[in-house]
Amino acid sequence: MRLFQKMSMRGVVADTDTYSTLIQGFCQSGKLNVAKELFQEMVSIGVPPSVMTYGILMDGLCDNGEVEEALEILEKMHKCKIDPGICIYNIIIHRKCNASKINEAWNLFISVTLGEVKLDVITYNIMIGGLCKKGSLSEAGLLFRKMGEDGVAPNSGPYNTLIRAHLRGSDISNSVELIEEMKRCGFAADVSTIKMVMDMLVDGRLDKSFLDMLS
Numbered sequence: 001m002r003l004f005q006k007m008s009m010r011g012v013v014a015d016t017d018t019y020s021t022l023i024q025g026f027c028q029s030g031k032l033n034v035a036k037e038l039f040q041e042m043v044s045i046g047v048p049p050s051v052m053t054y055g056i057l058m059d060g061l062c063d064n065g066e067v068e069e070a071l072e073i074l075e076k077m078h079k080c081k082i083d084p085g086i087c088i089y090n091i092i093i094h095r096k097c098n099a100s101k102i103n104e105a106w107n108l109f110i111s112v113t114l115g116e117v118k119l120d121v122i123t124y125n126i127m128i129g130g131l132c133k134k135g136s137l138s139e140a141g142l143l144f145r146k147m148g149e150d151g152v153a154p155n156s157g158p159y160n161t162l163i164r165a166h167l168r169g170s171d172i173s174n175s176v177e178l179i180e181e182m183k184r185c186g187f188a189a190d191v192s193t194i195k196m197v198m199d200m201l202v203d204g205r206l207d208k209s210f211l212d213m214l215s
Helices: 002-009 016-028 032-044 051-063 067-079 085-098 102-113 121-134 137-149 156-168 172-184 191-202 208-214
Strands: none
Touching: 016 032, 016 051, 032 051, 051 067, 051 085, 067 085, 085 102, 085 121, 102 121, 121 137, 121 156, 137 156, 156 172, 156 191, 172 208, 191 208
């Protein structure tokens, strides 16, 4: 920040990248108010924020529970005809799901599907995880299948999320089907899935053959 102040004193105007880097630094150090002040400063002096700048600030806001303020910034981007891109939407949908506001996340997810922004595998993974968190496993499964129909190839993420959700509900048969399909696609169980299986082995809720299936 001292170097930034020296630049200003010498009449060197900071550019978008400089402001973005500083905003990110203050967000990561927990000084969100300073980050917001810097953002307002760059706008007021005519330095245009990039989509990355918006994303950094919105990520910081969401991390501090200020999701509604992040949504206000998203609305400003729309009004300024700035295409937020799918990464910005992913940030907010993710934070909504983490805050157990699954219906709000779903409404935003649907609004994106109706627009011109193309969903990516991350968007689907986040929303599938949110639906599983809500306990709507049938809806999560339907969305998982629709993902492929929409031309978005799944990775290991949704498989592992769905497997864990079914295991939590003691639905072993569906878990087995998903594991077999996941392995046919060349994916593997992640650390969280293996840990859950190990814990269930210790509790006697699964036998060793289930763990062998994951290897």
